[in-house]
Amino acid sequence: MRIGFDAKRAFNNTSGLGNYSRNTIKLLADRYPENQYLLYTPGINGNLDFILPKGSSIKTPGSAIGKYLGPLWRSVALSGRLRRDNIDLYHGLSHDLPVGIKNLKFKKVVTIHDMIAYRHPEMFSPVNRFIYQHKIAHSCRAADMIIAISRSTKQDIMEFLDVDPSIIRVVYQTCDPLFFKTAGTSARHRVREKFSLPRNFLLSVGTIEPRKNLVSVIKAMHLGKIDMPLVVVGKKTSFTKTIYENIASFGVRHVHFLENISTEDLAVIYRLAAAFVYPSLYEGFGIPILEALCSGTPVITSTGSCFGETGGPGSLYVSPLEIEEIAAAIKMVLTDHELRQKMVDSGLDFAQNFRHGLIAEKMMDVYNMTLNSKT
Numbered sequence: 001m002r003i004g005f006d007a008k009r010a011f012n013n014t015s016g017l018g019n020y021s022r023n024t025i026k027l028l029a030d031r032y033p034e035n036q037y038l039l040y041t042p043g044i045n046g047n048l049d050f051i052l053p054k055g056s057s058i059k060t061p062g063s064a065i066g067k068y069l070g071p072l073w074r075s076v077a078l079s080g081r082l083r084r085d086n087i088d089l090y091h092g093l094s095h096d097l098p099v100g101i102k103n104l105k106f107k108k109v110v111t112i113h114d115m116i117a118y119r120h121p122e123m124f125s126p127v128n129r130f131i132y133q134h135k136i137a138h139s140c141r142a143a144d145m146i147i148a149i150s151r152s153t154k155q156d157i158m159e160f161l162d163v164d165p166s167i168i169r170v171v172y173q174t175c176d177p178l179f180f181k182t183a184g185t186s187a188r189h190r191v192r193e194k195f196s197l198p199r200n201f202l203l204s205v206g207t208i209e210p211r212k213n214l215v216s217v218i219k220a221m222h223l224g225k226i227d228m229p230l231v232v233v234g235k236k237t238s239f240t241k242t243i244y245e246n247i248a249s250f251g252v253r254h255v256h257f258l259e260n261i262s263t264e265d266l267a268v269i270y271r272l273a274a275a276f277v278y279p280s281l282y283e284g285f286g287i288p289i290l291e292a293l294c295s296g297t298p299v300i301t302s303t304g305s306c307f308g309e310t311g312g313p314g315s316l317y318v319s320p321l322e323i324e325e326i327a328a329a330i331k332m333v334l335t336d337h338e339l340r341q342k343m344v345d346s347g348l349d350f351a352q353n354f355r356h357g358l359i360a361e362k363m364m365d366v367y368n369m370t371l372n373s374k375t
Contacts, residue, residue, distance in 0.1 A: 001034075001035045001036070001088050001089065001367070001371075002035070002036045002038065002085075002086065002087045002088050002089075003028070003035055003036065003037050003038065003087065003088065003089050003090075003091065003367070004038045004039075004040060004059075004082055004085065004087040004089070004090040004091070004106075005021070005024075005025055005037065005038065005039050005040065005090075005091050005093055006021075006040060006041075006074070006090075006091070006092045006093050006094065006096055006097075007021060007025065007039035007040055007041045007058070007093070008040075008041045008042060008043075008070075008074055008094075009021040009093060009094045010022045010025055010039065010041070010050060010093070011039075011041045011043070011044045011045060011048060011050060011058075012041070012043065012044070012045045012048065014048065014260075015207075015235075016207075016287075017093070017094040017113065018048075019175070019176065019287070020093065020094070020111070020113070020149075020173055020287075021093040021094060022050055023173070023174060023175070023176065024091075024093060024363065025037060025039065025053060025056065025093075026053050027174070027356050027359060027360040027363070028360055028363060028364065029053030029054060029055050029056055030053060030360075031356075031357065031360040031361075031364075032360070032364060033054060033055050035055065036055060036056075036057075037053065037055055037056035037057070038056070038057055038059050038085060038087060039052075039056055039057065039058050039059060040059045040060075040074075040078060040081070040082075041058065041059070041060060041074075042060065042061055042070025042071070042073050042074050043060070043070050044058070044060075059081070059085070061073045061077075062081075074096070074098065075096070075098050075099060076098060076099050076100070077098075078098040078101075079098045079099065079100035079101045079104060080100075082098075082101070082104065082106070083104050083105075083106075087106050088106055088107065088371065089106055089107040089108075089109060089367055089370065089371060090106060090107070090108055090109070091109045091110070091111070091367075092108075092109070092110040092111065092139060092143075093111055094111065094113065095110065095111070095112060095113065095132075095135055095136055095139055096110070096135060096139060097110050097138065097139040097142045097143060099138070101142050102141070102142040107144045107145070107370045107371055107373075108142055108143045108144050108145075109143060109144065109145045109146075109147060109366065109367065109370055110139040110140070110142075110143040110146055110147070111146075111147040111148075111149065111171075112136060112139070112140070112146055112147070112148055112149070112153060112157055112284075113149050113153070113284040113285070114149075114153055114156075114282070114283065114284025114285075115136070115153060115156035115157060115160055115284070116132075116211070116282055116284070117129050117132035117133050117136065118133060118136075118156065118160040119156055119160075119282060120211070120281070120282055121133075123210065123211055136161075137161055140157065140161050140163050143167070144167065144370050144373060145167050145168075145169060145366060145369070145370040145373075146163065146167055146168045146169070147168075147169055147170075147171050147363075147366060148168055148169070148170050148171075149170070149171065149172060149173050149284050149285045150170065150172065150284060150285050150306035150309050150310070151170050151306070151309060152284075152305050152306035152309065153170075153284045153285070153306065154168050154170050169366045169369075171359065171362045171363055171366060172285065172309075172310075172353070172354055172359060172362075173285050173287055173290070173354070173359070174290070174354045174355065174356050174359045175287055175290050175291050175294060175354070176263050176267070176291075177356065178263055178264055178267040179267050179270065179290075179291045179294040179295055180294050180351075180355075181267070182271075183267065183268045183271045187268050188268060188271065188272060190268075191265050191268040191269060191272065192272060194265070195256075195258055195261075195265070195269070196256075197231065197256070197269070197272060198229040198231075198254065198256075200228055200229070200274050201228060201229040201230065201231045201256070201272070201273055201274060202217075202221075202226075202228055202229070202230045202231070202273065202274060202275055202276075202277050202330065203230075203231050203233070203269065203270065203273035203274075203275070203276045203277070203292075203297070204217060204230065204231070204232045204233070204234070204276075204277055204278065205232075205233045205234060205266070205270075205276070205278070205288040205291070205292075206233075206234045206278070206280070206288055207234050207235045207237060208232070208234050208235065208236050208237050208239055208240045208243060209237055209239050210239055210281075211280060211281050211282060212234070212278075212280050212281075213279045213280055213281050213302075213320050213321075214232065214243055215242070215243065215246050216279050216320060216321060216323060216326055217230065217277050217279065217326065218230075218243070218246045218247055218250055218252050218255075219246070219250060219323045219326075220323050220324075220326035220327040220330060221250075221252050221327070221330070222250035222251065222252055223323050223324065223327045224327030224328070224330060224331055226327065226330055226331065226334075227253070228254075228274065228334065229253075229254035229255070229256060230252070230254070230255045230256070231255075231256045231258065231269065231273070232255065232256065232257050232258070233258045233259075233261055233266060233269065234259065235259060236257070236259055240257075266291075267291075267295060270291055270292055270295035270297050271295045271296060271297065273292075273297050274298075274333070274334060275297065275298045275299075275300060275330065275333045275334065275340075276288070276289075276292035276297045276298065276299050276300065277300045277301075277326070277330060278292075278299065278300065278301045278302070279300070279301065279302050279318060279320040279326055280301070280302055280305075280307075280320065281302070281320055282305050283305055283306055283307065283310075284306060285306055285309075285310055286301065286306060286307060286310045286311075287310075289301055289307070289310045289311050289315070290310055290351065290354055292347070293311070293312065293314075293315075293347035293348065293350060293351040294347075294348070294351045294354075296344050296347065296348055297344070297347075298315075298316075298333045298340055298343040298344060298347070299311050299314075299315040299316070299343070299347060300315070300316045300317075300318060300326070300329045300330060300333065301315055301316075301317060301318075302317065302318065302319070302320040303317045303318065303319055303320075311350075312346065312347065312350030312351075312353075313346055313350065314342065314343045314344075314345070314346025314347045314349075314350060315343065315347065316329045316332070316333065316343070
C-alpha cells in the first residue's frame, strides 16, 4: 500500500500536532514495513530531531514557487502532486485536506483533534475562527473517513457539522515511548540539577494560554495555602503576563517556568513531580494527561469533555473553575499516601489501553476499512 501523509507538522512542530504526526508515522512504519509511506511537507525544520522511518520518503515542492509559498502548495497544489504519485490513501494528520482532493480516486482520511473553534469560538480572533472552522468543515466533507481522537471529539463533529457517524472512527493517541520507560537515579539527579528543580513540586504542562487554566491552579494554591513549588512546562505567550500578575497578586511563591524542554527530560520531570495538575477548560484528548499516567504521576484534571477518556478511573476530576475543588484535590493527593498509590497503580494500568501496538493496529484497521469501502 502507498500511503501519503500531510507531514508538515511532523517536520516543523515541536509539540502537540507535531508529536501526533511523528508518532503515527513511526508507529505504522515500524509495525507495517511492507507499505510505502510518502511524507508531504513544504519544508523541514533542521533543528527538529525526527529520524525518517524505514520505508518512508519525503516529498517537497518541486518548484521554486512551491518552496516559497509553502502554505499555498500544501492547501491547493498538493492535490495534483498526490494524483501523480499514484497513492492508495492519503491521511491529513492535522485537520487538513487540500482543496480539490475530494474527487480524486484514492481514499482520503483526516484526523480531527478537537472542535475548539466551534465549541469555544470566543477563544479565537474572528479571522482565526473563520480559518479553523472553514478548514475543518472542508476536510470533513472531503474525507472518506474521519478519525476523531476521542469519543468527545466525535460527538462534537456530529453536533456541529452534522456528519454521518458511520464515517467517524475513534482512534486514541499514544505518546512517545520515553514516557513508558522508568527513569533511573542518575537520570533523575541529572534532570533535577539541570533545571534546578525543588525536591517536591506540582507540575503543569502545556502552552500558557487561557484554555489551559493555569490561573485556577494558582488561585487554588493560594486558597488552599499549598506551600509546594509549582513547575510550569510550556511555551510562553502574551497570556504569560496575566499569569505573572496572578502569582504576584495571590502571593504564590516558587513558581518555576521551563520552556523548550526535550522529550527525554520532560519524561523525567513527570516522574519527579508529586502530582500533575491539569484543570483545562477543553481538550480534544489531553496528551499531557496520558504522559503523566505513563510516568506514574497522580493526575488531577477536569470533569467533562474528553478528560475521563484519557484520565481513566484513577485520576481525580474537578470542576475547572471551582477553585475550592482544585485546592481540595491537590491536598488529598499530597496528604493521603494510600490514595496516591492507588492513583499511580490505576494510572499505569489504564495507560496500557494506549500502548503503541494497539494504536497502530486500530489505525491500520481504519485504513483497510476505508480502502474496502465502496464510496
